[in-house]
Amino acid sequence: MTEAVIRNKPGMASIKDMPVMQDGPPPGGFAPVRFARRIPNSGPSAMAIFLTTFGVFSWGMYEVGKGNKIRRAIKEEKYAARRAILPVIQAEEDERFVKEWKKYLAEEARIMKDVPGWKVGESVYHSGKWMPPASGELRPDIW
Amino acid sequence: MDSTMDASGEPIPTSSVLMAAAKHIGTRCRGENIAFLKCKKDDPNPEKCLDKGRQVTECVLHLLRELHQNCNKEMDAYAGCMYYRTNEFELCRKEQQAFEKACPF
Numbered sequence: 001m002t003e004a005v006i007r008n009k010p011g012m013a014s015i016k017d018m019p020v021m022q023d024g025p026p027p028g029g030f031a032p033v034r035f036a037r038r039i040p041n042s043g044p045s046a047m048a049i050f051l052t053t054f055g056v057f058s059w060g061m062y063e064v065g066k067g068n069k070i071r072r073a074i075k076e077e078k079y080a081a082r083r084a085i086l087p088v089i090q091a092e093e094d095e096r097f098v099k100e101w102k103k104y105l106a107e108e109a110r111i112m113k114d115v116p117g118w119k120v121g122e123s124v125y126h127s128g129k130w131m132p133p134a135s136g137e138l139r140p141d142i143w
Numbered sequence: 144m145d146s147t148m149d150a151s152g153e154p155i156p157t158s159s160v161l162m163a164a165a166k167h168i169g170t171r172c173r174g175e176n177i178a179f180l181k182c183k184k185d186d187p188n189p190e191k192c193l194d195k196g197r198q199v200t201e202c203v204l205h206l207l208r209e210l211h212q213n214c215n216k217e218m219d220a221y222a223g224c225m226y227y228r229t230n231e232f233e234l235c236r237k238e239q240q241a242f243e244k245a246c247p248f
Binding site: 074077078080081082083084085086087088089090091092093094095097098101129130132 | 156161162165166168169172175176179180183186187188189190192193195196197199200203230232233
């Protein structure tokens with residue numbers, strides 16, 4: 001009943017004659033819309049793009065090389081300083097070690113004094129080179 | 144860390160003081176250092192290289208005393224900066240320049 005009230009056309013015989021109510025284009029149709037591709041052929045050529053890329057990359061690598069040189073110089077300075085002070089530190093440690101080692105040998109002699117044929121402080125290795133002591137007893141503060 | 148010398152006038156060889164003076168040590172105590180390292184290479188036994196080690200220590204302590212005498216303030220500033228910046232040379236350039244201007248090696 002409501003449709004007949006809204007879409008009423010005066011003088012219609014039945015509801016089959018009601019006018020059509022639709023959303024449609026304006027009279028004369030819509031304006032034309034372009035949807036065709038238009039990719040221009042202008043701009044830099046392939047060789048130009050390649051040379052620009054290669055040039056930028058080369059300049060970047062050159063800057064990287066410059067930076068590496070500077071960083072290497074900084075590291076070299078640090079290493080040279082360490083090399084310069086290494087002997088002092090090693091000498092101090094040697095003094096401390098010899099003192100502790102003498103105490104250790106005295107203790108070993110006291111413990112093993114009744115064992116026949118025991119050579120105090122004898123190296124446990126056959127290579128002939130001096131090896132630092134392998135047990136952790138000499139530096140209990142570190143352990 | 145306030146001073147590179149302790150109360151009795153002896154230099155304190157901490158890592159920051161040694162790193163601050165490293166270039167001087169590298170040039171002034173070069174002979175002793177090389178002799179000690181050669182001795183160590185021949186025989187790593189500490190008892191065999193004690194005398195050369197003592198020469199190295201004497202050279203370095205003597206050098207530290209001399210630096211303290213000649214450019215006390217700059218050396219303390221540089222060693223203090225090294226202590227603050229954990230021995231990074233790049234962060235202490237100003238103090239380094241002042242120190243090397245005062246005591247060239």
